[in-house]
Amino acid sequence: MxxxxxxxxxxxxxxxxxxxxxxxxxxxxxxxxxxxxxxxxxxxxxxxxxxxxxxxxADSDELPVHLRERIMTDARAFISQAQHPLRLAGTEADTSGTPDVIVMRRNGILPWFAAAAAILLAAFAWWPASEPSIRDMVDGAPDEQVTRWANNDAGITGEVHWSPSLQNGYLTFTGLDVNDPESVQYQLWIFDAQRNPRFNAVDGGVFNIEQADGTVIVPINAKLGVADPALFAITTEPPGGVVKHDPELDPERFRIILTAEPDPVG
Amino acid sequence: MTTLSLTSRPQYSIRECNLNVSESLLQRVAGLDEPAMQECMNTYGGLVWSLARRLSPSPTDAEEAVQEIFVSLWKNASRFDPARMKEATFVSMIARRRLIDRWRKIKRRQEIPTEFDFTDVDDSPAPERDEDVQRAMEALSALSPAQQQVLRLAVHGGLSHQQISERTGFPLGTVKTHARRGLQRVRDTLTEAETDATAGGAP
Incomplete structure (x- = not known):
């Protein structure tokens, strides 16, 4: 048995x-x-x-040069992000004032990773406006870029807030439908102008909308460094998200919901 | 030669002792050392790239996977314990975790990618094998030929249980049992070695 x-x-x-x-x-x-x-x-x-x-x-081969360059771009973005420790609403870091002790190694999760995980968790809840948050960090960054969601038939409004130096940001939505996480989840894609133009979307994280009323704030969780964001897009995807959006999978359920196109920098 | 007794040994603080301990590459990576990150890419890029090409549906996907693997490696670098496993095994473990996660998402929509031939056995000489690999392969050699075949197809070929069943003709239940019990035996061998090393290395 x-x-x-x-x-x-x-x-x-x-x-x-x-x-x-x-x-x-x-x-x-x-x-x-x-x-x-x-x-x-x-x-x-x-x-x-x-x-x-x-x-x-025979299995071994050297990394292509362009891939090596991308990895080092990611490395510099990673260092920059780690050197701006995030203080997250509702985490131990907020109460202790020492973000570098959020989770001990005993749990097998290093502090930086714990911060990233906490960002994901925070995406499932309303963001308390009065507490220190990624929003405060990004809003305080001198290079914050704010882009409105493009007009859409559903009447959804909101903005993308992104800081290149922090390599972080957040999204706001009003009117975005509540989703059933067992069936479908929202996923953010960030198109980087400095990546391959055919395959240039960076996974910005998966999130849920739990309340229909008011403005919802969702942190961005970019999986890779973004040098020059050219387009932000929200799609609906199977639970857990996908590596590539497939418009033919089930066009009724899995589709592009929103886009926001920043003005070119410089 | 002067021999110092324990009682006459000078007392050092932990901080002083640590100054004399050379940090591993991954420990330096955990310290956000950019040259170490570059060295890490130079050292393990080929390993990660070969894994990603083998377990990704397309070259483009493999490139994205490699980037994600390195980010994951930097995030997890502080967890590396040289007493537990070799650095290359740790890198391989993190890479496989990331690739399996990506692969699982892809498999929701489509069957196993076919752009790469996952299972052709190559006669080229194996790269230098450290203790982790030697122990794992010794444990593997103690398994039945059927278990070895199933483990190879699952671990290295990236095939699902169903696909292994179709390829080998073994019932699905047998495939699952071979893969699970086989890996468990290898796990037991490696953890026993780890325990022995810890006990033997204790002062």
Whole structure:
């Protein structure tokens, strides 16, 4: 008879080899919440060591030059972002006043990453205007760029606030529909003029809208550095978001909702 | 030669001791050292690039994946523990985590990408193998041929359980059991080695 521990072992082994479906992820989360513990990193370690063992010399190749340049652009953006520690509403950092101790290493999450995770969490809630937040940081940045959402049939209004130096920003919406996270989620895309013109969208994060009334503020969670934002777009996507928006997947459910085109800088 | 007894050993503060400990590359990366990030890219770029090309649906997707992997690596660099695993294994682990996540999202909409041949076995000599790889491959060699085949297709080929079943003719349940129990055996071997090293290395 399979115990919860055995099911957990099966799930983390699958996680390390073939990945989990949404329902399996939920089951894993439920088991963790129930106190069942298996170190998933040990299985990832085993898979990584095996993968290296299976690799032959013929598999190895040097990074293309243009990709190396992009990685170093990302590195500089990462350093810049990390040197402007974010103070997030509703986190321990706000109460302690020491953002560098949000989460200890014991939990396997370094402080910077915890800040990013907290940004995602914050996207699920209303943003308390009176507390220090990313909004305060971005609004205080000398290079803040503000772009309105383009006119749309749904009457949605709002703005994109972005700071190139902070590599961070936030979105505001009024009139954006509440979504069912089990069925569909909103995803932000940032088109960078300095990337490949055909494949230049940077994933700006997935978020939900939980209340229809008033103005909702959502932090941007750009996965990569953005040198020159040329277009911001909001799409609806399957839960968890996608790597590429597919307009033919289900045009009724998954589509472009909003765009905002900043004025060219300089 | 002068031999100092324990009682005559000078006392150093932790800070002083740390000054004498050379930092690993990833520890320097965790300190937001841009030259270290460049060195990290130079050292592990080929490893990450080969993983991304193998487990991505297209070259363009592989390039995006590589960028995301390096960002993830910088975020996670402070978690690297040299006592637990080799740096290259840590980099590979972070890369695989990111790639599996991207791949899972893609698979929601389409079947496994076919632009790259994931499973052709190459006869080229293997790169230099460190202890992590040696132990993992020793553990693998103790498994049945069927388990080895399933693990190779899952871990290195990037195939789903269903695809492995179709390719090998094994029932789906057997594939899952082979992959899970096989990986568990490798995990056990590696963690035992880690425990032994920790116990043996203790002062």
């Amino acid at each position: 399979s115990t919860d521990y055995d099911r957990m072992v099966d799930l983390v082994a699958d996680f390390a080899t073939v990945g989990l479906s949404s329902s399996e992820e939920q089951l894993l989360s439920d088991l963790r919440a129930a106190g069942v513990t298996v170190d998933s990193e040990e299985f990832e370690f085993a898979a990584a060591a095996l993968d290296r063992g299976f690799t032959t010399s």
